[in-house]
Amino acid sequence: MSAWTKHAAPFSVFCFLLLLTAFTTRGFSETRFPVVPPWLDNERDQAAEIARDLQTHPFSRTVEQAENRGAIPDGPVLTPRDTRALLEQMDKAHAARRSRLEAYYSGRIVDELDQFGYDMFGTATAGTDSSPTAVNIPIPSGAVQDDFILGTGDSLTVTFRGERTDSRTYPINSQGFLVVDELPPIAAAGRPIGQLRQMLEAEAAKRHDTQVYVSLDSVRQIGVLVVGHVKKPGRQTLTVFHTVLDALSAAGGVEKTGSLRQIKLIRSGRSTWIDLYGLLIHGDAGMDLGLRDGDRIIVPPIGPTVAIAGSVKRPGIYEIPRALRGMWHTPDEASEKRSLEEILAMAGGVLAPGENRFVKLGLTTDGRETVDEITAPYAPLFGDGTILMVAASTERRAGTVELTGHTRRPGLHALAQNKTLAALLSDETAFGPDIYPLIGVVERWDKNQLSRTLTAFSPLLVLKGGYDRKLQDGDVVHLFSRTQIVKLGDSEKAPGTTEEGSNEDATADIVPDKALRSFLRERAAFVRGAVRDPGPWPVAEGVSLENLLAAAGGATLEADTSRVELTSALSGEGHQSHGKSGTRRTLVNFREQNPANILIAAGDAVRFNQTFGKPENTSVLITGEVKHPGRYDLLPGDKLSDLLERAGSLTTEAYPDGAIFSRESxxxxxxxxxxxxxxxxxxxxxxxxxxxxxxxxxxxxxxxxxxxxxxxxxxxxxxxxxxxxxxxxxxxxxxxxxxxxxxxxxxxxxxxxxxxxxxxxxxxxxxxxxxxxxxxxxxxxxxxxxxxxxxxxxxxxxxxxxxxxxxxxxxxxxxxxxxxxxxxxxxxxxxxxxxxxxxxxxxxxxxxxxxxxxxxxxx
Missing domain, CATH: 3.10.560.10 (Outer membrane lipoprotein wza domain like)
Structure with missing residues (x-):
């Protein structure tokens, strides 16, 4: 986690409140904002304090107060210049909280890295007394094990039941004895609590009908000296239940200048080295040793370090064991060398398996930086000051094909189960409700040309078993909706408009890829005349005239299917133009030729002529002094005399000289x-x-x-x-x-x-x-x-x-x-x-x- 991410939440809260204050105060004179208060170590408390300060500060204004332009402000107001100055101060304060080691590594690469492990001690502030006292040292929850060794200062609760019924707390005195009323003194110091319980039960058994129960009430305090690179060095008052980590936490935690891998525990003149990485990385609780009175804990300066950044699970700055003592050494001699495998293990491994690039940024003896690509996973190459950069070489998934567009099954599909188009589009449930059946596109990456290729197919033919094609790893199968195809034709009809210029509501019905749009337009066949939905309709190989007519909504009732004009380009040996023309026109009679057997190619034009004598919805209205007024159907050639005759002629009260004849045109x-x-x-x-x-x-x-x-x-x-x-x-x-x-x-x-x-x-x-x-x-x-x-x-x-x-x-x-x-x-x-x-x-x-x-x- 980077330092910026770590403090992003309180920083964003402060920026929001700051900008809100700036934009709700307008029209006032420019003044200076007071200096920002010192940053608190606890970022949560800091964000809350800044929010409270801004709410009560005279710069703050409510929306109602800001709208009242006639009001005079009670105090100075925040201006845009002050806002920029405050943001600069916050950036400087944020950078100041980073350790020099973090700043050093972050200066060499783009990423901001944190030192690993130091956040485990919380945010205790120096000067805050967090040491337990005699009255606030709790007993750990759960039963105390029988092997717990008692000592001077421990207190036990002894409860009798039966002939004797009382319960009291008895301390172990300075001579190490536990003195219980009406029982002889028992030497308790140095004994396990389980053995002491057995001794008291033996004494109680000597009495008639008496049982005894023993429990630990409080434990003795111990003094542990914690020195070195901690936030609050000195003697810490703890209990025998506390461990090394508890002592370090009581001392405010280890400073980022201190080591987590070479902590020294001195007890009775003997030293023990503690490496907290075993606990932090592997969960080895054996590194968290128990404490005794008089123990000393020394935190030395941090040792050699390496940084790991990029596509790893836990990027950061890690400490590695020191190879030589002293200060005078070269970078290669300062630490034990670690291999790529060991470095990646500290960072939790790479984010995803597969091909990854490993780049080492090292330092020479004269301080120059070198860049090497690492291929040997077990060679000890990483020493003090080196940086490992991990980058995924590719994100391509192996063994998959992608189905996209107007489908109910979008996404990746396993190639092993979908080796062909027929397997991928096995039934109608693969298609959306508005599927365009005459063309789909298979997009494939051509390794030889380093570019993609597009191949058309008909989803209708694939579904009926009339066409199939093998799929390859990485293929993308595009399906289109009828609405998308119609929009494609509309943009052709209006050349002044473009898909990119459409509004947001219309862009959902547009083929998003420009190359796909061009590919579809190139394969358009044109249907004109007496059809319900004329226009350009893209087709794939194998589409018949029957399929094309169905896509165009079918022929209208007045269409003349006995003389359908089909204009197509001449190609191939049997369709050469011999220099006369590049196209040919044929007449198709649906009564004699089956349109399902006539194939349509890209660029073909089909026209359905309209028959004469089409019944139209034509009528005239006659009102007034006629025997049968109303609306009458109109046939070609009808005259006013015909209408008067059909209306039963005029009534006796009619006045034909005053007739009003109105025509729509x-x-x-x-x-x-x-x-x-x-x-x-x-x-x-x-x-x-x-x-x-x-x-x-x-x-x-x-x-x-x-x-x-x-x-x-x-x-x-x-x-x-x-x-x-x-x-x-x-x-x-x-x-x-x-x-x-x-x-x-x-x-x-x-x-x-x-x-x-x-x-x-x-x-x-x-x-x-x-x-x-x-x-x-x-x-x-x-x-x-x-x-x-x-x-x-x-x-x-x-x-x-x-x-x-x-x-x-x-x-x-x-x-x-x-x-x-x-x-x-x-x-x-x-x-x-x-x-x-x-x-x-x-x-x-x-x-x-x-x-x-x-x-x-x-x-």
Missing amino acids: ERRAEESRFHMQAQDLEIKLAAALEQKDAPDATQIAAVQQLVDQLKQAQAVGRITVEADPGALATEPALDMLLESGDRVYIPRRPLMVRVAGEVLSPAALQFRKDKDPRDYIMEAGGFTFHADKSRVFVLYPDGSAQPLLVDVWNHKAAFIPPGSTIVVPRDPKPFDFLETARDLSQIIANLAITGIWIDDLSH
Whole structure:
């Protein structure tokens, strides 16, 4: 574990709180942040303390306080410059906590390495009294073994049952005797507790009906001197149950400058060397010796070291046994040489078996660094200061094939059980629900060319047993969904768009590999004409016309399968063009030729022609005064007279002269004209606003109102027709040919004349044959102030129109038949500032006429 990883959690907590404080305070002046408090040895306590400081510091602001821009801060605030300075201080403090040995090795390689084994002592801080005292030394949990040797200072609990019932704690006195009430003194010091128990049971047996039970209550304290490279050297008060590790932990642990492999235990003038690596690496508890009063533990300086980095289970810096005593020696003589096998064993071995590269970074006598690749696992090559770098040579898995794409079994598969495509794709469960059956791809690495090769196959043929192919180690089998193939064709149709430019929702349906996309496009066959899903469809070798037609959704009902055009490239000896053409076109009759026997190749084009006489969903609607109104199917050549006859002819109340004939194509054209006129008015208004004599607000509002009316106007698409069956019979040339979507309305015979537009009271007035247009206008209240008297016109029932002369000085009588509408248009004077003001009269009149026709149809 690297030093950065070791302290990453509290460091990330501090950075988050620090940045949160920086971004929730804005708009204040820049000030200096106080010096960061000293780092604590315990990183968990440090992170908690920093978090509390930031919450209570005057720099800290809540989101609500930060949003209140008018508030004045109570104290200084944190600025981005202070944030950078703090981060730099944290980096320096983090680097300062690394030992010089760790910094030395980390400076030679990229990885940051920790010295192995020193974290086992925890984070006790010098100056903290962690030594047990007489009142806090616990007895180890569980029963004390019978071979435990008693000594002066131990206390025993003796309990009697039977004739005598009492329980007391008795110490072993300074003479080594255990004095129990009513029993003779027993020499206990130096005896096992099991033997003492037997002696007390023998004494109790001399009494009538008395049993005795003995247990250890407390143990004697011992003093152990711990010196050398420990955090808190000195005498440690322990118990006989404690071991060497306990003594080192009580002394704060071994410093990283101290040795873990040459610790000396001195007892009664004799020395014992302790190597903690046996305990740390192999779990050998024999290295953790028990202690006695007066023992001395000496931790010498760390000895020779090696570093191990890269693809090993436990990278770090390891101590190796010293070969020579003293300081004057070369790097090769400083330590016992270790082999590659021994070095890897200390690091737990490589991460994964297989081919690995082992590189040794060594030092010469003059301090230069050498680089050697190690191949001999047992040669003693690693001495003091060397670094072993381990790198995996390859991550390729042996004996596997990979199935990817639109499949229910993605991932690696054993080659031993899937030696062929047929074995890998043995049934339909291998495919996804939207599988494209005409092409899949086998991707293989070509060792000769050092590149990959792509081979197409048909999943459908593999499933049916019509095609198979041997697989090799490392092959990747790609399957595609129908949606991916459709997206591939869509990107071809729109060359301006690319797969990379698609949004995130669409990228899931795109073939991710660019080479695969190109490979699939190269193998596209094209289906056109009367099919349900025409377009390019990639095919593999062996795909038939029947398979291709099924992928395209099948032929439509109107498709002519007796004359299917197949255009294919000429290739091979039997299909040479002889200089005439590179392609040939043949006609296929499905009644005579089985499409399953016709093979399709990449680049072929198939066209299904459409037959004539296709039944279409065409109809016309007739309403009003006919005997059988409703919607009627339309056949080619049907005329208005045919429709009237099918509808049962006209009723006695019908008024054919007022028939309204509406055509969809004309309605769309009329609405388009309205929109173009609105757009033209907007352009002219913008140009008028740029002139010196710009229009006033009233004129602008009038134009905008007219523009809105044009944009919202609903066109009728009326065509003037003859709807009288008698007239149509005598003059067939007037009989209108019907189209799909036509609407015919036959009104009831009217007895009124309407007056609309700029009159005081627009109304429907009773028809009288002796009335002229001016009479009807006067009955409607006469002209308004905005009336344009010179452009009054009459709209006859059949949809035709004629201007009227109704001015006092220019008056001419005219007959107005029933069902007609007299229209008084608005004076275009408010629009005189526009260049097209002379055309506005016609625009306004057209709007009025359209409104009248819509009103007729709605009634």
